[in-house]
Amino acid sequence: MIRFASFLTLVLLAFAAPAAAQLSVDVTDDSGSASLKIAVPALPTSQSVSTPAGTTDELGVKIAQVIADDLRNSGLFAPTGPEGTRTIAMTEVMAPNYPSWGGYEALVQGFVRSAGGESDITVGCYLYDIALTTELDRKGYVVAPRDWRRAAHKCADAIYARLSGESPFFDSRIAYIAESGSKERRVKRLAIMDSDGANHRFITNGQAIALSPRFSPDYGSLLYVSYVQDRVRIFVYDIGTGKQRLVTESTNPTFAPRWSPDGRSILFSMAIAGNTDIYRVPAGGGVPVRLTSSPGIDVGGSYSPDGSKIVFESDRSGSQQIYVMNADGSGQQRISHGGGRYATPEWSPRGDLIAFTKMAGDFNIAVMTPDGGNERVLTRGWQDEAPTWSPNGRVLQFFRTSQGSSGVAQVWQVDLTGVNERRIPTPLSGSDPAWGPLLP
């Protein structure tokens, strides 16, 4: 497991004066051409030494590549990574040769330093405005050698945040279900990975169906549904110890687990004599409190970022629709009125939008405001399902299932413009992605 606690951020210098910065990217630009030209040459090292993750020379190339990939995948940048840029000297890192970068609008430079062996590496990260010949930002990160990708994601996050004005999101992780085998007997395993698909790890072995995982807000544990012993029950899996326990002791099936934003409570759905309602239980165990009581199916649920409200789905009106209630279950009110069926609502970490699955013919990913207004459909697959928000509320992952006897599911990503859509690379097929918060 990654040693998060060893991760220190060193702010080496305050920001350059914001007034001088004209360079920016706009996350709401849906022209599809909002691509800022940015060069990311390999990070030089003053002395190449060996680490368990490779030499500092090699790490300088790999870190620049991850930074370039992150920026490209955000859809806002047209980066040129280490393969397309010249090698820079250590002396250039803090004194860029601006005229030599004339084809670019921005430049990322940095360095990798290590005392060798298992000792931590220091990664410097500098952002320059080419036209204004000014420094826009600088950051430094100290990480264990095996966590070098986190330093790269942190640097990309700093650049993204500085130029877009948005909160960062690259340095985060995804829990999902890895799928293999035929459609009628699909093997479904709990797995976790970085937000870009790297550092992939299987958690369960696939003997029992695993469904609908959720990272705890501190990344310490995972909620998921397992069919172990031919029952449908929610387990809490401790990532550090590998041990797991039931969320609640019940003879009834429990499913659709969700964390509260502070990690202190867990929402779950439980069917009693066929009728499913939503319950809340303390994360450490305790007596569940029932929040819904309609004779229809009430299922799922997602807290508003401040924890005061819950958005959930119910078919009490005769078809699946989206409702909002107070966190204690009071004040239940339908918010979806656009026609078709609505499912899997997820409240944005920014609080401004709710993402959901819209079923009107095909299944598509869509967003609306918490009062049900301004509905926008973002994807056009045959069956796109179950959106999950990036930590900054600007990007969604979901899964897309193909038609027919193969019925393969894959994890996809789309930004709020609906323009920048791409598949997340996974070793097997994948479904039920759940994006965690920014890593601590």
Added chain:
Amino acid sequence: MTLIATPLARTLMMASAFIALSACSKKAPEELPPAPVETARPAETAPVATTPTGPVKGSQEDFLASVAADKIYFDTDKYDVDAQDQDVLRSQAQWLAANPAAKVTVEGHADERGTRDYNLALGERRANAAKNYLASLGVDPARITTISYGKERPAALGSDEAAWAQNRRAVTVTVQ
């Protein structure tokens, strides 16, 4: 089918019976496979035939040979038991009355054109609708367990209405 066992056939039958029993074991350490019963063919769950003339009373094979059907079907997003379903469940209730020691699990399923969590809830509704009807015919509810597979275990693999209609089902399976 015939159960007259040639030596080879008898060996195969014992092997498959062993596999079926292993799969149903409740003693596996960490994780168990999901209920494999819906795909179990009669020969797989039958113990080695003691008589070549028919299934063992109370067995899954006996159940399948005795009832009108082991499954009922539902309309999209529906879970009501219609007249045809009632006939099927009545035949199941009669078999359960004739085999008072037998227990069953009703598996509820949904088609793929629904979201995962909702389909789990829908499968629960369907399994319980079948269970409730069996109970209304006098079967002790304690003899009936339910489990929802949502859209996780389709019987038909196509992505068309014909396949979906086969997948919206509640399947009664004997517990051995």
